[in-house]
Amino acid sequence: MAVKARKRGRPAQDQSQLTAELIVLSARRLMQENGKVPSIRQVSSVLGVDPMAIYHYFSSKSVLLEALTISLIEDIYDPKEGRKWQDELEQLCKSYLELLRTHPGLLETLLSIKAFGPAQVFNQRLAIILAPLELSQSAFTQAQDLLVDYMHGVALAIQCNPDNLSSNCIDGPLSLIRLGLESR
Amino acid sequence: MAVKARKRGRPAQDQSQLTAELIVLSARRLMQENGKVPSIRQVSSVLGVDPMAIYHYFSSKSVLLEALTISLIEDIYDPKEGRKWQDELEQLCKSYLELLRTHPGLLETLLSIKAFGPAQVFNQRLAIILAPLELSQSAFTQAQDLLVDYMHGVALAIQCNPDNLSSNCIDGPLSLIRLGLESR
DNA sequence: AATTAATATTCTACAATGTAGAATATATAT
DNA sequence: ATATATATTCTACATTGTAGAATATTAATT
Known part of the structure; x- marks a missing residue:
């Protein structure tokens, strides 16, 4: 029937x-x-x-996609107090990546959102994680800008090459960033 | 008529x-x-x-877009011998970004290309620029992966926000990467 | 020179997509 | 009882990629 x-x-x-x-x-x-x-x-x-x-x-469709994208926020890792910032950083990054990997095609929507979206949440939680480093304002902004755009670049690469790439591909680059941060 | x-x-x-x-x-x-x-x-x-x-x-259209993308290679900065690697790095990155900024929508094509495309050229020239640093194999790969994906992330951000962002937004993050590289 | 095959093009047509605008049925307010 | 608001379906259109056929010119073969 x-x-x-x-x-x-x-x-x-x-x-x-x-x-x-x-x-x-x-x-x-x-x-x-x-x-x-x-x-x-x-x-x-x-x-x-x-x-x-x-x-x-x-x-419009793009408004729907925005709502969808904002609904992803709840899946972003929420850092805990009193753990090593290096580990927290890795978890945050990987949860963010995983999110984008499992929802391909939302990157452009995400980057166009004016309201409080996943990218802002990522930045906010990154700030919490890096707080113990007591970076200068400008050093912190540098790290933030680098990390969030790097995440998006990797997400795009995974999206275009889902079979060859996994979330682990950030391990090396992340350690280089840590090195830069520690030498401040 | x-x-x-x-x-x-x-x-x-x-x-x-x-x-x-x-x-x-x-x-x-x-x-x-x-x-x-x-x-x-x-x-x-x-x-x-x-x-x-x-x-x-x-x-197909995507084959045409691939050809177009590959034709962009000639606009990528070609590093000169005997200059400061920091300046050469900046020039390479900015020319690459400019390319992507003036040809919006090619990122996904670029990342899907199996043949020798702009991303490979970027990586190749990066290798030349970073040679004087004599990094270990793994340190070099880290830097390469970080930089190229960061570039793509920024390109995407610019594409989604052409009015708020310029190629200069990489200055801060680039200096952080340099710091990481110099401390090897 | 005649015929055949290859090449470069236009024509027609279709399926998928986002979405505008109208019609309609139910619910709610007056 | 009536009017208005709300939630839905229906119809239709423009845009897009592209498959398949028709056609005109050129090149190869006999």
Whole structure:
């Protein structure tokens, strides 16, 4: 039997309602399954709904992708007090990378976000981790800029070469950065 | 008067002939003018030719973009002997960035290229520049991996935020990397 | 010179995509 | 009871990459 086609117009209360969260969740799952940004039609299809229904909740696809991207924040490693900053740094970086690796195609969205997104959270937590080093303002900013852009570069490389590259490829470069930081 | 529509079939000898180079050149110019990867139809339009004519020279759009990307190699800074490695490094990085900044949308193509592309040239010239430092094999690879991926990350950031960012944003991070290298 | 094959091109057409705008059915407010 | 707001489907369009066929010119073969 075919899935019963929904009627036109606002659905009755017993009918399942669409929500922004549901849409983001479906898009996110599709993204992880297929390794790429899904089309609006694909998202609407798994929700059993007309493509245009999505636009009641998100004014455009890029707005939906922004919401999706912001929802990834919760998966970023949250540093604990009183551990070696070197280890914390590695964990933060790898969780961030893992996030981007498992959600390919979001980099450009992420970098275009004006609001408080994953990149800002990364920077914020990086600040906490590097605090014990008591770097000068400028030295800290240098490290921050270097690290976050390096992460994005690696994420892109992994995205374009998923088979040859893993998150471990940052180990060497990270140790070089640590060296630079320690010699301040 | 309208541009006289070309006849179907192979053109006579006096007619201007299409070439792979001409196509790449047109695509490249369009890319710089419009700040994004052109559609096949746009390219064919400035060449006064049917879209499908392009496919006689390139089997797919991505193959054309690869050719375009490889043609950018000639714009990468070629380091001179006997200068300070720090200055040469900066020049190499900035020329590479400039290249990517003026040809937005090629990053993914660039990173997918199996053949000898701009990224390989960057790495090669980096090796020449860093030679005087006499780094260990592993230290050198670390620096190489860090730098090239950092460049790509910055390029992406600039691409997503062309108004707020310039090539100078690498100055701080570069000095941190130099510090790491000098302490080897 | 005649015929055949290769080459360079246009033409037609299709599927996928984002999304504008209208129609419609239900819920809520007045 | 009526009007307005809300949530949805329907229809339609422009853009894009590109497959496949038709066609005109050139080059190779007989």
